Each structure stands twice: as C-alpha cells, then as structure tokens.
Amino acid sequence: MMDDTVSAPEPLPEPMGVPLLPSPAEFAGRVAIVTGGSAGLGRHLVAALAGLGTEVFFCARGAQAGEALAAELGPRGHFVPCDLADPAQARAFVAQAGAFRGSIDYLVNNAAVDPRIELTAATVEDFDRIIAVNLRSYFLVTQAALGYLQAGAGKAIVNIGTTNWMLGEAPFTLYSSAKAGILGFTRALAREVGPRGIRANMISPGWIMTERQLAERIQPGDRESLLADQALKFLLTEEHVTPATLFLLSSAAAAITGQNLIVDAGKHMQ
Numbered sequence: 001m002m003d004d005t006v007s008a009p010e011p012l013p014e015p016m017g018v019p020l021l022p023s024p025a026e027f028a029g030r031v032a033i034v035t036g037g038s039a040g041l042g043r044h045l046v047a048a049l050a051g052l053g054t055e056v057f058f059c060a061r062g063a064q065a066g067e068a069l070a071a072e073l074g075p076r077g078h079f080v081p082c083d084l085a086d087p088a089q090a091r092a093f094v095a096q097a098g099a100f101r102g103s104i105d106y107l108v109n110n111a112a113v114d115p116r117i118e119l120t121a122a123t124v125e126d127f128d129r130i131i132a133v134n135l136r137s138y139f140l141v142t143q144a145a146l147g148y149l150q151a152g153a154g155k156a157i158v159n160i161g162t163t164n165w166m167l168g169e170a171p172f173t174l175y176s177s178a179k180a181g182i183l184g185f186t187r188a189l190a191r192e193v194g195p196r197g198i199r200a201n202m203i204s205p206g207w208i209m210t211e212r213q214l215a216e217r218i219q220p221g222d223r224e225s226l227l228a229d230q231a232l233k234f235l236l237t238e239e240h241v242t243p244a245t246l247f248l249l250s251s252a253a254a255a256i257t258g259q260n261l262i263v264d265a266g267k268h269m270q
Contacts, residue, residue: 022250028053030154031104032249033097035059035084035141036111038066040210041160044238045108045245050076052246054106057097059084084111084137085129094144105154106249107145109138112160112179118171127174134178138185150196156249157193157200159186160241161260163268166204183260190258199257201248206264208236231266240265 019026027049037046037058049056050073059082060066070079078100082093098104113133117126138159149155161183165176183202190200207213207226227233244263247253262268 018254019250019252022247022252024052026154026251027246027249029055030106031055031057031097031101031152032106032108032154033057033094033104033141033145034108034110035093035137038062038069038079040212041205041208041238041241042108042110043069045110045242046077047073048242048246049106050074055100057093057100059093059111084141085132087140090137090140091144094141094148098145098148102148103151103153104145104148105152105156107142107149107157108160108245108249109141109157109182110160111137112162114164114172114175116171117174119173122174127177130174131178131181134175135181135185138182142189146193146196146198149193149198154249154251155196155198156253157189157198158245158248159200159202160245161202161204163204163206163262163264166268186260187258194257199248199253201253201257202260203241203244203248204260204262204264205241206230206236206262206267208238208241210238226267229267230264231269234265236263236265 032049032054034042034046034056036042038060042058046056046058046069055076055078057078057080058066059080061083063081066079066081070077080093080096082089084090111133113130142157159182162179164172165180186200186202193200223235241263244261248256248261
C-alpha cells in the first residue's frame with residue numbers, strides 16, 4: 001500500500017551564506033550615517049535604524065528638529081548640526097561618527113534642497129548652493145567615510161535621488177542637474193569601491209508626501225494628477241522608501257551594486 005503522507009520540503013540552503021530575506025537582527029549594534037536626517041525621508045529612516053538597534057549619526061543644518069529627534073530616539077540617535085555645503089563641516093561630521101567605534105557600516109546620502117527656481121531667474125549662487133548640497137556633499141561625505149566603511153561589517157552606501165530629473169519636471173533645471181549627477185556618481189563609485197567589498201546603490205523616489213511637501217508644495221489637483229499617472233493608485237509616503245533602503249543596505253543585497261531602484265508606484269518605468 002502506498003504511503004500518501006506528504007512530507008514537508010527540505011528548506012533551501014542560503015546560497016553562499018547570503019540570507020534569503022533581510023534580517024532585522026543584522027542592523028543591531030552597527031553604525032550608520034544618514035545625511036539630512038531630521039525631516040522627511042531621512043527622519044523616517046533614522047528612526048527605523050535606531051529601532052533596529054543601529055547607532056545612527058545624522059545631520060542637518062537646523063539644530064532644533066535634529067535635537068528633538070535625537071531626544072526621542074534615545075542613546076542610539078546621535079545628532080550633529082552640520083551644513084554639508086561646507087567641506088570642513090561635512091568631513092568633521094563623518095569623523096565624529098567614525099570615531100565612535102572606529103568603523104561605519106552604512107552610509108545613506110540623503111541631504112537635499114529642492115527650490116523651485118525658473119532658469120531665467122537663477123543665479124550662479126543658486127546653482128552653486130544646489131550643487132553643493134545635492135551632489136558635492138555626497139562626494140565629500142563618501143570620500144571621508146570610505147576608510148571607516150572598509151573597516152565596517154555592512155560596507156553599504158545608498159544615495160537618495162529622485163525621479164524628478166527623469167521626468168523633466170519644471171521649474172527644476174538646477175535641482176534636476178544635481179540629482180541626475182547622483183546616478184553617474186553612484187555607478188562610477190560602485191565600480192571604484194567594489195574591490196574593497198563596498199557596495200553603492202541609488203534609490204530614486206517619486207513624489208513623497210512628506211510633512212513639508214504637504215504643507216508647502218501640494219496644490220489643488222496635484223493628488224488626482226499624480227494618481228492618474230501612477231500604475232499603483234495610492235500616494236507615496238516615507239514608509240514606502242525606508243524598506244527599500246534597508247534592503248539595499250542589508251546583506252540580502254550582497255550582489256547588488258551600481259543600481260538605481262525607482263520607488264514611485266509606477267509613474268516612471270525605466
């Protein structure tokens with residue numbers, strides 16, 4: 001008589017030690033840097049990392065919001081007031097984070113300014129400031145962090161971009177120029193630091209309904225227009241970007257580098 005009992009399948013082995021799914025436990029006790037971490041996407045990510053047990057060093061120009069968040073997070077939240085447009089301040093911020101344990105596991109370049117400036121009204125000073133914060137700071141912070149990243153266990157960089165430049169939105173010529181540069185920076189960086197075991201990727205979010213965007217930027221009809229253009233019919237929030245960032249930081253993404261992950265509910269399909 002045949003035995004019809006169905007036995008449970010043997011679990012698949014993890015290929016070469018790579019976890020099949022990101023493990024929250026791997027973030028505990030590690031050190032992360034997040035630039036522009038006191039509001040919006042950065043704030044949500046900083047809170048998530050601290051909640052996973054990561055020592056998070058984050059910076060912003062305004063001290064009030066950053067200090068309030070650090071107090072809310074407790075001892076794992078390390079706020080450093082910093083204007084990333086100033087090279088000396090950017091490097092000092094990284095040095096402070098690196099001195100904490102002698103290594104850094106994760107770097108998320110997130111800081112940005114997004115003024116709406118018509119090209120005909122833009123000044124050289126406008127252009128220089130936008131480039132300094134949105135692109136040059138990525139170079140400065142990454143360069144200063146490389147030695148610490150190589151000494152760390154995570155060895156992962158995520159650069160936050162935008163889909164704005166892909167769509168040719170106006171009036172964002174200056175902003176889009178800087179953000180488009182992040183893609184080239186990320187891909188070349190991935191090739192250069194790969195031999196050190198360091199990965200570099202980019203996330204390009206769509207229009208995220210942060211507190212600031214809702215208060216200052218959303219106009220009548222914007223929500224309806226956005227939903228009409230998206231394949232998925234819901235508005236994006238910080239909660240949709242943080243998991244993607246954590247995935248790219250995690251060892252589950254061990255073979256992913258030099259990539260641009262678009263998180264925009266299907267508005268722009270590359």
